[in-house]
Amino acid sequence: MKEPQPPATPPTPAAPAPARRPGGRSARVRTAVHQAVTELIAERGYGTFTVGDVATRAGVADSSIYRRWGTLEALLMDAVVSRLTEHSPVPDxxxxxxxLRSFAAKAAEDVTGPDGLALLRTVLAALATGPGGESARDKFLAVRSEQLQGMLERARARGEDAPDVLGVLDGVLAPIYMRVLFGVVPLTPEYVDGLVESTLARCSG
Incomplete structure (x- = not known):
């Protein structure tokens, strides 16, 4: 006669995987590298520093930058586009x-800040170098257009007359950027608000 066997020990449940912190190391590296690029552009201008300079300033390895961005030009454009879009969300x-007034005021603040002009000149310099610059321009316009489209669609849903995206780019952003590039400053609140009012007036006919 067999002796009774002790009950099987239930399997120990697997420990839950540790929760990943939002963003994590990758986001911290991107932030540090973008900050380093912005500082170097402001201090030295376009074309006067290397990936090694960025890596040293950001406290990361050169290989990390090459692995993620491939080239210095791609990194520069990613940093500039991020600064001009992600850091200036469209208001609601x-x-x-x-x-539009809040959007225009923030755009004016961004490009008249301590590194705003340097960032705009970097975009222009990149455009002059060929396909890489064109890609950056297209990315900037695509991101900005998508943000603006959401704002304009919300306005139409409320029953407001709204211009199209190109109307905002032409009527608000372009004059701000051109004034800064050609040194026609300051961009007074009255001038910036006037751009918004002119754009809305053209829309309402």
Missing amino acids: TGSLRTD
Whole structure:
């Protein structure tokens, strides 16, 4: 007669995988590298520093930059486009007029800040170098257009007359950027608000 066997020990549940921190190391590296690029552009200008200079300033290895961005030009454009789009989200105030005024004021603040002109000149210099610059321009316009489209669609859903994206780019952003590039400053709040009012007036006919 067989002796009774002790009950089987239930399997120990697997320990849950550690939760990943939002962003994590990759996001921290991107932030540090972008900051280093912005500082070097402001201090030295376009074409006067290397990947090694960026890596040293950011506290990362050269190989990390090459692995992620491939070339210095691709890194520069990623940093500039990020600065001009991700750091200046399109507002949602409940009114197209106040949305556009807030958007225009932030755009003016960005390009008249300590490194704003250097960033704009970097985009122009990259455009002059060939396909890489064109890619950066297309990315900037695509991101900005998508952000603006959302703002304009919200306005139409509220029953407001709204221009198209090109109307905002032509009527608001282009004059701000051109004034800064050609040194026609300051961009007063009255001037920036006037760009918004002119754009809305053309839309309402």
